[in-house]
Amino acid sequence: MTRSLRILYIAIFLGLLLVLGAWSLRSFSNFSTSAETTVLNGKWTKAAETHYDDEFPIKRLGTNLWAALDYKLFKEGRPGVVLGKDQWLYTDEEFDAVANGEQNEADNLALIQGVRDALEKQGSKLVLAIVPAKTRLYPEHIGNSKPASLHVDLYQQFHAQVAQAGIFAPDLLAPLQAAKQQGQVFLRTDTHWTPLGAEVAAKQLGVAIAQKTPLSGEPEQFVTQARESAPYKGDLTNFLPLDPLFSNLLPKPDDLQQRSTDLAEGAAAGDDALFADSDIPVGLVGTSYSANPNWNFVGALKEALRSDVVNYAEDGHGPILPMLKYLQTDAFKNTPPQVVIWEFPERYLPAHNDLGEFDPQWIAQLKKSRDSKENLALGATPSESPNRAQN
Numbered sequence: 001m002t003r004s005l006r007i008l009y010i011a012i013f014l015g016l017l018l019v020l021g022a023w024s025l026r027s028f029s030n031f032s033t034s035a036e037t038t039v040l041n042g043k044w045t046k047a048a049e050t051h052y053d054d055e056f057p058i059k060r061l062g063t064n065l066w067a068a069l070d071y072k073l074f075k076e077g078r079p080g081v082v083l084g085k086d087q088w089l090y091t092d093e094e095f096d097a098v099a100n101g102e103q104n105e106a107d108n109l110a111l112i113q114g115v116r117d118a119l120e121k122q123g124s125k126l127v128l129a130i131v132p133a134k135t136r137l138y139p140e141h142i143g144n145s146k147p148a149s150l151h152v153d154l155y156q157q158f159h160a161q162v163a164q165a166g167i168f169a170p171d172l173l174a175p176l177q178a179a180k181q182q183g184q185v186f187l188r189t190d191t192h193w194t195p196l197g198a199e200v201a202a203k204q205l206g207v208a209i210a211q212k213t214p215l216s217g218e219p220e221q222f223v224t225q226a227r228e229s230a231p232y233k234g235d236l237t238n239f240l241p242l243d244p245l246f247s248n249l250l251p252k253p254d255d256l257q258q259r260s261t262d263l264a265e266g267a268a269a270g271d272d273a274l275f276a277d278s279d280i281p282v283g284l285v286g287t288s289y290s291a292n293p294n295w296n297f298v299g300a301l302k303e304a305l306r307s308d309v310v311n312y313a314e315d316g317h318g319p320i321l322p323m324l325k326y327l328q329t330d331a332f333k334n335t336p337p338q339v340v341i342w343e344f345p346e347r348y349l350p351a352h353n354d355l356g357e358f359d360p361q362w363i364a365q366l367k368k369s370r371d372s373k374e375n376l377a378l379g380a381t382p383s384e385s386p387n388r389a390q391n
Contacts, residue, residue, distance in 0.1 A: 077089075077239045077240045078239040078240070078241065079092065079239070080092055080236075080238075080239040081236045081239035081240065082094075082095050082142075082145050083143070083145075084141045084142050084143045084145070085141050085142070085143040086141050086188075087188060087189070087251035087252055088138065088141035088142075088188050088189075088251075089188070089189050089190075089234065089236035089237065089240075089251060090134055090135055090142065090145075090236070091134070091191050091236065091347075093347045093351075094133045094134060094135045094147055094151055094347050095135070095145060095146070095147045095148060095151070096148060097148040097149075097150055098148075098150060098350045098351065098352075099352075100352065101150050101350035102350070104349075104350045104351060104352050104353075105349050105350045107353075107367070108320065108348075108349055108350075108351075108353070109161055109162070109165070109349075110366075110367040111320060111324075111363075111366055111367060112128070112162065112165075112167065112342075112344075113165050113167065114365070114366030114367055114368070115323055115324075115327065115342070115366065116165075116167050117366075118327055118366065119327075119336070119340055122332065122333070122336035123336055123338075124283070124332075124336045124337050124338065124339065124340050125168070125213045125338065125339050125340070126167060126168065126339075126340055126342060127168050127169070127170070127205065127208070127209060127212075127213070127339055127340070127341045127342070128162055128167055128168065128169035128342050128344060129169070129170070129172060129201065129205055129286070129341055129342060129343045129344065130155065130158055130159065130162075130169055130172060130344055130345075130346055131172065131193070131201070131289055131343060131344065131345040131346060132155050132172060132173040132176060132346060133147075133151065133154070133155065133345070133346050133347055134186045134191070135147055135151070136155055136173065136346075137173075137176055137177060137180070137185060137186055138186060141188075150350060151347070154346050154347070154349060154350070155173060155346045158346055158349050159171065168208075168212055168213070170204055170205055170207075170208035171204075172200075172201050172204055172205075175200050175201070175203070175204045176193075176197060176200055176201065179196065179197070179200040182196065183196050184196065184197075184254075185197030185200060187232070187234050187254045187256070188234070188251070188254050189232075189233065189234030189236055189237050189251050189253065189254050190232070190234030190235050190236055190254065191234075191235055191236060191288075192235075192288065192289055192292065192294075192295060193289060193295055193297075194256070194295065195226075195256075195257060195258065195259045195294075195295055195296050195300075197295075198289070198295040198296060198297040198300050199224075199259075199296075199300040199304075201297070201300075202297060202300035202301045202303070202304040202305075203300070203304045205301065205304065205305075205341060206301070206304030206305045206306075207304075209305060209339060210305075213338075213339060215281050215282070215305065215307050215338055215339065216281075216338065217279065217281055217307070219306035219307065220263060220264075220302075220306055220307060220308065221263070221264035221306065222261050222262065222263055222264060222299070222302045222303040222306070223261065223262060223263075223264045223265075223303070224259050224260070224261040224296070224299055224300065224303055225259065225260055225261075225262075226257050226258075226259050227257060227258045227259065227260070228257070229255045229256065229257040230255070230256060230257075230258075231253035231254070231255065231256075232253055232254045232255070232256035232294075233250075233253050233254075234253070234254055237250055237251065256294065258293075258294060258296065259296040259299065259300075260296065260299065261296060261298075261299025261300065261302055261303055279335075280308070280310055280335050280336070280337040280338070281305075281307040281308055281309075281337060281338050281339065282301070282305060282307055282308065282309045282310070282337055282338065282339050282340075282341060283309070283310050283312060283326070283332075283336075283337035283339070283340045283341070284297075284298060284301065284309050284310065284311045284312065284313055284340075284341045284343065285312045285313055285319070285322050285323045285326050285340060285341070285342050285343070286313040286319050286322065286341075286342060286343025286344065287313060287314070287315070287317070287318060287319050287322070287343060287344075287345060287348075288313070288314075288315045288316065289313075289343050289345065290311060290313035290343045291311070291313035291314055291315045292315065297343070298311045301341070309341075310331075310337065312326045312329075312331075313343065318348050318351065318353065319342065319343065319344040319345065319348050320348070320353050321353060321355075323342060324355070324358055324363075324366075
């Protein structure tokens with residue numbers, strides 16, 4: 001290669017970098033930071049670097065291209081998603097083995113019992129709403145991937161364990177399976193249930209609560225209205241970084257028909273309408289299945305229970321941390337509900353929870369059973385539990 005040709009190649013390469021770098025500078029037209037992010041403390045510089053790096057075209061091109069190769073050639077996405085058939089996506093949390101899963105189950109079951117006891121001391125009844133896995137409701141779309149043995153009978157084992165401990169947990173699997181004839185109960189490209197699935201679960205909980213621990217107070221009438229359907233890009237597509245260059249390869253978005261629930265006309269007036277703040281009928285604690293308004297689970301519960309529902313669920317923290325936080329709130333200590341519904345997806349039973357933000361002595365006290373019989377029921381080892389598939 002002649003010296004002049006080498007210089008030409010270098011000049012072309014540098015020119016390409018200069019053009020791409022200038023292109024990336026356009027992203028600063030919409031760059032903004034908070035008041036706390038200043039030049040003096042170095043946070044502004046870090047934020048600018050991160051923003052520029054994220055918008056750099058070569059990085060985006062490489063990310064999109066690699067993701068497209070994984071998706072088309074190997075039928076894989078980023079860690080976090082499992083590709084099924086017919087453009088169905090599943091969270092890998094319902095497939096992967098869990099380190100120390102059996103021990104985590106025992107710890108979490110002990111915490112569930114401790115939560116039940118803490119609620120009872122305040123006069124609140126626990127209703128555990130165990131949400132079946134998407135793989136359990138739609139195994140026909142899984143394809144070649146198979147859940148680890150830990151997950152095979154996890155829902156049944158979960159129910160058996162809490163039943164032994166005397167914890168009220170209505171079955172949600174059977175009604176959700178039956179409702180598949182009416183429409184989708186889980187979203188195809190998302191981790192969560194559809195508004196129909198949330199409604200089915202709420203109705204089942206409403207019937208069970210009315211039979212087992214009926215609410216006091218005057219019932220209220222709620223009305224749910226459906227909005228127009230719109231395309232919805234599920235959260236699992238975030239693990240397929242194909243936008244913007246290969247967005248045509250992404251699974252077709254779901255059709256999501258959102259719903260809203262309000263007190264019936266003419267039912268909301270007067271000081272004695274609905275329940276007063278000092279008499280909270282139902283509290284709801286859980287995950288994004290409850291916290292995200294897209295599914296209208298809170299509204300469906302209000303209509304099914306004919307009662308107000310105060311929502312303490314949180315996104316992104318699993319079911320246990322929001323419950324432990326709730327037990328320490330003034331809202332619970334001062335105005336405990338008659339019933340607390342704890343929405344708990346089955347896949348979180350064997351998951352590890354970082355409880356470092358809580359007092360270790362308080363956590364230890366929660367895990368301590370009220371008597372040795374209950375301790376035996378919750379603390380059974382895998383070899384003592386019948387029908388437990390081993391990893």
